[in-house]
Amino acid sequence: MGEVVIVGGGPTGLWLAAELRLAGVEVTVLERRAERDPHSKGFTVHPRTMELWASRGVGESFVAQGIRVPDSHFGLLDHRMDYTTLDTPFPYVLLLAQPKVEELTEGYARDLGADVRRGHAFTALTQEVDRILVRAEGPGGPYTMETGFLVGCDGVGSAVRSAAGIGFPGSGSTAYAWVADATLDDPPAVPYFQKTDAAGQVLVVPIGPGLHRVAGVDGTGALGWGGRPAEKELRAWLVAVAGTDFGLRDPVWVSGTGSASCLADRYRSGRILLAGDAAHRLFPAGGMGLNLGVQDAWNLGWKLAATVRGWAPDGLLDSYHAERHPVGAATLRLTRGQTALMTTFTPENLALRSVLDDAIARVPEFSRFLAEQVSGIGVSYGRNAADHPLVGTRAPDLRLSDGSGLFALLVPGRYVLLDLTGAGRALPGGVTTSRALPTPPGLTVRADEPVESRAGWRRVRAALVRPDGHVAWASEEDDDVALRSAAATALAATTCVRTPDS
Known part of the structure; x- marks a missing residue:
């Protein structure tokens, strides 16, 4: 019997496959398309997604392929959020077409041993107490697989x-x-052009050699709601909104989407889980759908691997829904708010745009708050009242004495115990920096002093960071004995210790 089957070979499913393989889990990906879709549904990558790539040692292979833009829009307002103020090694938006993201992610997953089956379509399932029967159809005809878990990463029509x-x-x-997606003989002089007025809204960005993405909302009725608009209609729309058609010709792909938004009421049903667009449908506002999906997989991967391997503590897999469903709901709220700004061109709504535009331009704290929410940097999971304020937050790439950063320590996909006393005073008995703990998930231990000071981290003497880069435990305890005891308790909570009778 197989361990995990993933349905859907987009960025979410492929990244989840890689995360599972990193832990040695047997995984099969069923993708109904025999060939990768060459058209780019998404092209915007936010800092948190680049951080997770870097935390597995593959960040540069992605970043080198894209175009860096130091800011991003909120509702396509004229003034843009400044990403250079974010505490991240990637203070920018990366313009990288989804087919390239898929190509790189698939290569990474295959290198780790994932079985990616293109041209194989999921058709049905039967969930039993200890397994799932998955029915699929491939080039050789229909077949059935047994698996321990099934994950739907197969889009909004899942x-x-x-x-x-x-x-x-x-x-x-x-x-x-x-x-x-079309050729522009006279493209904008800037890499990220946007314009909004009573006639509608236009966004123009380069997405590949000789191609630009032209997107937006028609306030004139020139494009309509049904059918594929002709090239001349696209040019008329551009002239109405931007004052020029940029020499648009030879569109290779034209698509439309409505503003409907949905959220699955459960991310887990027994041995079945959902991630990516199968769990949430968003209006395309700033590429948040692609990023949200990959970050779903980032949260789910290590938890599902721990469950399959038998070392997950009670409730760990349930925490996937508990943590990511609220993030999905918050992102829907964020995109719905932007939808109102991007699709309504009444005098009242244009005035609201002007008010918010001034706030982004004049109040740096407001701009930074929005940037943290849109970029994924601000995502934080729940904590108990007695926990340190850092618990649940994303750990930054803390620089250490040898010049390396925390993200490099996360590459193996393990918990990281940081002893920041500089002398190993926080390490429980039997834990050293020379080897991992003899537990199924393994553990990376680092005794050091951070070179840089971060708000919230200045007095921290020890911290335990989850495989997905969020803080599981932190302490400012001054007494070394109490600190070691607290660290031991935190470590014990990460692993289910099974007795012979359990």
Whole structure:
């Protein structure tokens, strides 16, 4: 019997496959398309996604392929959020077309040993107490697989979600956005052009050699809601909003999407889980869908691996829904707010845009708050009242004495115990920096003093960081004996210790 089957070979499913393989879990990916879709549904990568790539040692291979833009938009307002103020090694947006993201992620997953089957479509499932029967159809005909867990990463029309009976409530479409990939003979002089007025909204960015993405909302009625608009209609829309058609010709792909937004009522049903667009449908506002999905996989991967391998403490896999469902809900709120700004062109809404635009331009704290929410940097999971304030937050790439950073320590996909006393005073008995603990997940231990000072970290003497880079435990305890005891308790909570009778 297989250990995990993933349905959907997009960025979410492929990254989840890589995370599982990093822990040695047997994983099969079923992707119904025989060939990768060459058209780019997404092209915006935010800092937190680049951080997770870096935390597995593959960041540079992705970043080197894209175009860096030091700011990003909120609702396509004229003034943009400044990403250079964010505490991250990647203080920018990366313009990188989704097909390239998929290509790189698939290569990474295959190198780790993932079985990626293209041209294989999921058709049905039967969930039993200790297994799932997955029915699929491939080039050789229909077949059945047994697996311990099934993860639906198969998009907004998820067949896995439907077969599992998981609800997908939300709101219907009240607006429509168009996307066209075309040649521009007279492209904008800036790498990220945007314009909004009473006629609608336009965004233009380069997405590859000789191609630009032209996207936006039509406030003139030139494009309509049904059918594929002709090239001349696209040019008329551009002239109405931007004052020029940029020499648009030869569109290779034209697509539209409504503003409907939905959120699965459960991310887990027994041995079935959902991630990415199968769990949430978002209006395309700043590429948040692609990033949210990959970060779902980042949260789920190590937890599912721990469950399959038998060392997960009670409730660990349930914490996937508990942590990511609220993030999905918050992101829906964020995109719905932007949808109102991006799709309504009444005098009242244009005035609201002006007010918010001034706030971004004049109040740096407001701009930074929005940037942290949109970029994923601000995502934090719940903590108990007695926990240190850092618990649940994303750990920054703390610089250590040898010039390395925390993200490099996360590459093996293990917990990281940081002794920041500089002398090993926080390490419980039997734990040293020379080897990992003899527990199934392993442990990376580092005794050091951070070179840089961070708000919230200045008095921290020890911390335990999860495999996904969020803080599991931290302490400012001055007494060394009490500090070691607290560290031992925190470590014990990461692993289910099974007795012979359990």
